Amino acid sequence: MEVIDAVGGYEALELLKTTPFALILLDIQMPDLDGFETLAKIKSGFPEVTCLILAITAFNGDDGKSSFIDAGFSDYIRKPIRPEQLIEIVSGWLNHSANFTTQKGLISGGTIDFKVYNEIKKYARDSDINDLYIEYEKETTGFLNKMKFLISSKNYTEILSTLHTIKGNSGSLGITDLAIHAELLEADIRANKILGLEANFKKLKEKFLKFKGEYKGLLKI
Numbered sequence: 001m002e003v004i005d006a007v008g009g010y011e012a013l014e015l016l017k018t019t020p021f022a023l024i025l026l027d028i029q030m031p032d033l034d035g036f037e038t039l040a041k042i043k044s045g046f047p048e049v050t051c052l053i054l055a056i057t058a059f060n061g062d063d064g065k066s067s068f069i070d071a072g073f074s075d076y077i078r079k080p081i082r083p084e085q086l087i088e089i090v091s092g093w094l095n096h097s098a099n100f101t102t103q104k105g106l107i108s109g110g111t112i113d114f115k116v117y118n119e120i121k122k123y124a125r126d127s128d129i130n131d132l133y134i135e136y137e138k139e140t141t142g143f144l145n146k147m148k149f150l151i152s153s154k155n156y157t158e159i160l161s162t163l164h165t166i167k168g169n170s171g172s173l174g175i176t177d178l179a180i181h182a183e184l185l186e187a188d189i190r191a192n193k194i195l196g197l198e199a200n201f202k203k204l205k206e207k208f209l210k211f212k213g214e215y216k217g218l219l220k221i
Contacts, residue, residue, distance in 0.1 A: 009033025009041070016046050023094055024049075025077075028057040036071055043072055047191045050184050052093055056081075069164060072190045074183070111214045116174025130221045136173055137212055140166060144205055151201060156189055163189070166204075178207045 004019065006012035008030045024042075028035035035055050042049055055068050055076035068076045077089055120129055143162050150159045163186040170179035185200050215221075 007031070009035075009038035012038055013041055013045070016042065016049060021049075021051050023051055023090060024053045025090070026053060026055055026073075028055055039072055043191050047193060050187050052183075054090075054093065072187075111175070111177075111211050112218060113174030113176045116172075116176075120173070130219055133173060133215055133219060134221070136169055136175070137215070139169065140208055144208060147201060151197060156194075160186060160189055175211055178204070178211060181207055 004015060004021075006015055009026075010032050012024075012026070013033075026035040026038050030038065033041070035057070039053060039055075042053070052074040053072070055073045056079060057068075057076055058079045074093070077086070081089075117129075120132070124132075143166050147159060147162050150162065163182045167179050167182040167186065170176070170182060181200075181204050185197075185204060188194075188200065189197065
């Protein structure tokens with residue numbers, strides 16, 4: 001993994017002109033542009049950038065987390081943070097959003113991330129895990145039906161909120177492909193790339209239907 005430093009927001013924007021990134025960390029208190037300003041310029045000036053963008057902040061409280069998410073950050077990391085913690089967090093995010101191969105990553109070509117599933121198994125019984133996936137199927141069906149109405153009414157604020165929930169729920173259960181597509185769709189809307197919304201929503205539904213058609217067989221429910 002190669003790490004490239006920028007001393008401030010303007011230098012980070014210059015790097016984006018020539019360098020693709022798998023993940024971007026933005027300190028909220030940078031010397032020229034702050035993290036929010038830099039993120040806004042990335043969203044408006046670099047629509048091709050769809051990687052994870054994490055905020056680093058001294059903010060200490062869960063109540064304000066929505067301000068980071070609403071601004072377009074994937075998540076935030078609280079200061080102070082030890083180097084080994086930072087490496088662990090970044091590695092976890094990169095592993096979360098990578099499209100793993102079947103060798104050690106995914107069951108059945110992308111339906112469920114085997115690593116996440118095994119982590120869940122450390123803390124829950126098989127029957128409880130099965131219930132989690134069944135409930136996820138029901139909830140996501142409802143979310144997708146809701147999104148169909150929201151798209152027709154052009155309620156982009158609620159669409160973003162619904163996509164964020166789908167992304168989080170999918171990621172926590174290792175339904176990685178669906179989580180990634182929800183995040184890309186979320187990024188498109190934040191960048192005002194609306195023209196392809198219905199086509200991309202159709203792809204999201206297709207990925208969900210793939211999961212729905214396979215997960216019970218994979219988990220032997």
